[in-house]
Amino acid sequence: AGPGSYTVGTMSERFDCHYCRDPLQGKKYVQKEGRHCCVKCFEKFCANTCAECKKPIGADSKELHFKNRYWHDNCFRCFKCYTSLVNEPFMLRENNKVWCSNCTAAEDAPRCKGCFKPIIAGTVPNVEYKKMVWHKDCFTCSQCKQVIGSGSFFPKGDEFYCVSCHEHKFAKTCAKCKNPITSGGLTYQEQPWHSECFICSNCKKQLGGKRFTTVEDQFYCVECYKGCVAKKCAGCKNPITGM
Ligand SMILES: [Zn+2]
Ligand SMILES: [Zn+2]
Ligand SMILES: [Zn+2]
Ligand SMILES: [Zn+2]
Ligand SMILES: [Zn+2]
Ligand SMILES: [Zn+2]
Ligand SMILES: [Zn+2]
Ligand SMILES: [Zn+2]
Incomplete structure (x- = not known):
């Protein structure tokens, strides 16, 4: 029983109501803090106020209490889902509202982005x-x-x-084949290329990281340039590579 507790019974002795002085013998009465009173006066002067509906909790109502707060049993419900918490675990939260454990868990859970x-x-x-x-x-x-x-x-x-x-x-697009470059690749003259697109025009070897020569937008490896592309010296017949 809480600090504002009282007992209800039927009076067998010759007591009068502390407030209205009506005789209580044979009637339902309430005893609180050593005083006896009729049910009406109890509700008027002594009853606890329901934390939820703010009405007095009369002698005929079932009263619940928690941490110096009182509720009609019918008012003791989850603030969120309105489930009766009379026989359920509950939490007292902001503004003295009671919450069921499900709603508490949902409220405190992280939110999906x-x-x-x-x-x-x-x-x-x-x-x-x-x-x-x-x-x-x-x-x-x-x-x-x-x-x-x-x-x-x-x-x-x-x-x-x-x-x-x-x-x-977002992926870079190959300067030659125009397809996206998902991994690797290389940059030549600020343009991205697939490694497999940056090749010698003659022998098709990949030129990434190798020496090469450009002739009219075509790339040549050193060997192909010397062998096929470079001008040959009129005197010694060797290619003039300039490299
Ligand atoms: Zn009375
Ligand atoms: Zn109430
Ligand atoms: Zn709930
Ligand atoms: Zn989601
Ligand atoms: Zn998508
Ligand atoms: Zn490509
Ligand atoms: Zn080549
Ligand atoms: Zn020569």
Whole structure:
């Protein structure tokens, strides 16, 4: 029983109501802090006030109390889902509202960056990235809106792209074949190239990292340039390479 507790019974002795002086013998009465009173006066002068509905909790109502607060048993419900908490675990939260454990867990759970709903631990798989969290199905590509889930992705600022959208949107495009360069490649005259596109025009060997010569926008390896392209010396018949 709480500090404002009282007992209700039927009076067998010759007592009068402390407030209105009506005889109590044979009637229902309330005893609180050593005083006896009728049910009406109890409700008027002594009853605890329900924390929820702010009405007095009369002798005929079932009263619940927690931390010096009182409720009609019918008023003791979850603030969020309105479930009766009379026989349920509960939490006292902001503004003295009582919450059921489900609603408490939902409220305190991290929020999905996609749907803004709470992510309850252990319910559905989720994706975490830099302290942000998504339901797996809410983690989608900014471009094509397909679910990325636990697949590979590319972050760009606040956006996330699936592999293929990232390729098309952001990857460098080869100066020769115009296809995206997903890995490797090289830069020549500030243009990106696939390694396999940057080749000798004659023997098709890759020229990345090797010496080569350009003649009218064509690339030649040293051997091909000497053998086929360079002008031959009229005197000694050797190629004039300038290299
Ligand atoms: Zn009375
Ligand atoms: Zn109430
Ligand atoms: Zn609830
Ligand atoms: Zn979500
Ligand atoms: Zn995409
Ligand atoms: Zn290419
Ligand atoms: Zn060659
Ligand atoms: Zn010569």
